[in-house]
Amino acid sequence: MSSDTHAIRDSADLRNASCENINGNTNLHSTECDDLLEGHSRGEIPEACTSIPRPHNESARLAALRRYLILDSPEDDAFKFLAEVAADVCDAPFALVTLVDEDRVWVKSAVGIIPCESPRNQNCCSWVILKEGLVDIPDTTQDGRTASLEIVTGELGIQMYVGANLVTHDGYSIGTLCVLDRRPRQLTDRQKYLLLGLAKQAMALIELRSHERLLTDSMERLEHIASTDVLTGLLNRRALFERLDIEIERSRRYASPLSLVLIDLDHFKAVNDNHGHQAGDAVLRAIGNLIGTTKRALDIAARYGGEELCILLPQTSIEGAFSFAETLRRNIHDLRIEHSGQTLAVTASLGVASTGIATPDGKQLLALADKAMYAAKRDGRNKVVVA
Ligand SMILES: Nc1nc2c(ncn2[C@@H]2O[C@H](COP(=O)(O)OP(=O)(O)OP(=O)(O)O)[C@@H](O)[C@H]2O)c(=O)[nH]1
Numbered sequence: 001m002s003s004d005t006h007a008i009r010d011s012a013d014l015r016n017a018s019c020e021n022i023n024g025n026t027n028l029h030s031t032e033c034d035d036l037l038e039g040h041s042r043g044e045i046p047e048a049c050t051s052i053p054r055p056h057n058e059s060a061r062l063a064a065l066r067r068y069l070i071l072d073s074p075e076d077d078a079f080k081f082l083a084e085v086a087a088d089v090c091d092a093p094f095a096l097v098t099l100v101d102e103d104r105v106w107v108k109s110a111v112g113i114i115p116c117e118s119p120r121n122q123n124c125c126s127w128v129i130l131k132e133g134l135v136d137i138p139d140t141t142q143d144g145r146t147a148s149l150e151i152v153t154g155e156l157g158i159q160m161y162v163g164a165n166l167v168t169h170d171g172y173s174i175g176t177l178c179v180l181d182r183r184p185r186q187l188t189d190r191q192k193y194l195l196l197g198l199a200k201q202a203m204a205l206i207e208l209r210s211h212e213r214l215l216t217d218s219m220e221r222l223e224h225i226a227s228t229d230v231l232t233g234l235l236n237r238r239a240l241f242e243r244l245d246i247e248i249e250r251s252r253r254y255a256s257p258l259s260l261v262l263i264d265l266d267h268f269k270a271v272n273d274n275h276g277h278q279a280g281d282a283v284l285r286a287i288g289n290l291i292g293t294t295k296r297a298l299d300i301a302a303r304y305g306g307e308e309l310c311i312l313l314p315q316t317s318i319e320g321a322f323s324f325a326e327t328l329r330r331n332i333h334d335l336r337i338e339h340s341g342q343t344l345a346v347t348a349s350l351g352v353a354s355t356g357i358a359t360p361d362g363k364q365l366l367a368l369a370d371k372a373m374y375a376a377k378r379d380g381r382n383k384v385v386v387a
Pocket residue numbers: 231264265266267268269270272276277278279280281284305306307377381
C-alpha cells in the first residue's frame with residue numbers, strides 16, 4: 001500500500017497539525033510532514049491549508065537545488081520528451097517537470113500547458129518534496145492539501161494530481177515529475193510505477209546536465225590556462241600563432257586588412273641588471289595592462305617572447321596600425337611603474353606590418369614586423385617603423 005492510501009484520519013487532527021506548522025515552524029520534521037500528507041484524501045474536506053509546510057532540511061535542500069544551476073535555464077528538449085512520455089503513460093493531458101524553489105515552483109518543461117512559475121504556496125508540487133515517492137491525489141477537490149489551491153478552484157480546474165519526487169544523489173527532494181488531469185481519476189499501479197521511473201530519469205538528466213556544465217567549465221579553464229601568459233595575462237606564443245592563422249584566413253576571405261604590431265622593450269636587460277628580475281617582471285606586467293587598456297576589444301595581444309609583445313589588429317589598415325602603435329609607444333614612454341619604492345620607466349621599439357595585395361602568411365607577416373622593429377632599434381629606439 002502506498003503512503004497515499006493510508007487510513008483516513010480525523011480531519012480535525014490535520015487542521016491542528018497544519019495550523020501548528022503554518023505558524024512559523026519552517027523546520028518541519030518528516031514525521032510531521034507525514035501527518036499532514038496522509039489520511040485526508042477522502043471524507044470530510046479539512047479546512048484549506050493557507051501555507052504548505054517546508055521540509056526540515058529546507059536550507060540544505062535549496063543549496064542542493066541551486067548547485068545544479070537549472071533554475072531559469074533555457075528549454076531543453078530532453079526534459080520535454082520525459083514530460084511527454086509521462087503524459088502518454090499516464091494518459092494525462094498535462095505533465096510537468098518542476099523545481100521547488102524558495103518561494104516559487106519553476107517549470108523546466110511542460111506538456112499541454114504553457115510553462116510558467118507559480119507561488120510555492122499555490123502549487124501541489126510543494127507537497128511532493130515533503131515525503132518520499134509519490135503524492136497521489138485522485139480528487140484534488142476533496143483533498144485538504146489541494147482543495148483551495150488556485151490551480152484547482154481556478155480556470156484550469158485541475159482535479160487529479162500525481163507527482164513523483166526528483167531526488168538528488170545525496171537525498172534531497174528538489175522537484176517533481178507530475179501529471180495532472182481535469183477529471184478526478186486514479187492512476188493504475190503500473191502507471192505510478194512508470195511515473196516514478198521517469199522521475200528517476202528526469203533526475204539523472206539534471207545530474208547529467210550539471211556534469212556537462214562542469215566539464216565545459218573545466219575545459220574552458222584549462223584552455224584559458226593553456227593559452228595565457230601567466231606574467232602579463234596576455235595570450236601566450238602558442239595561442240598567438242593559432243589566432244594569427246585564423247585572422248590571416250579571415251583577412252583573405254573577406255579581403256580586409258590585418259595589421260600586426262611587434263613591440264620590444266628597449267634596454268630591458270638594464271632594468272633587470274639595475275633593479276632586479278622582480279622589477280623586470282613588474283614592468284612586463286604593467287606593459288601587459290597598458291596594452292590591454294590601449295587596444296580595442298577585438299585586437300589580440302600576446303607575449304611573443306621574453307620582452308617582446310605582439311598585437312594583431314584585424315580589419316585595420318597600415319595607417320590605422322601606425323597610429324595605434326604611435327599611441328602605444330607614447331603611453332609606454334609616459335608610463336611610471338612603482339616597484340619596491342622605486343619608480344621605473346621604459347621605452348619600446350615597435351615594428352608594424354600589414355597584409356597587402358599579396359597577402360603574406362602569418363610567419364611572413366611576423367618577419368616583416370620583426371624587421372621593422374629592428375629598424376626602429378637601429379634608428380635610436382623609442383620609435384615606430386612601418387615595414
Ligand atoms: N624580468 C624579466 N626579464 C625578462 C623576461 N623575459 C626576458 N627577459 C629579459 O629581457 C632582456 C632582453 O635583453 P636583450 O635581448 O639584450 O635586449 P634589451 O636589453 O631589451 O635591449 P634592446 O632590445 O636592444 O633595446 C634579458 O635580460 C632577458 O633576461 C621576463 O619574463 N622577466
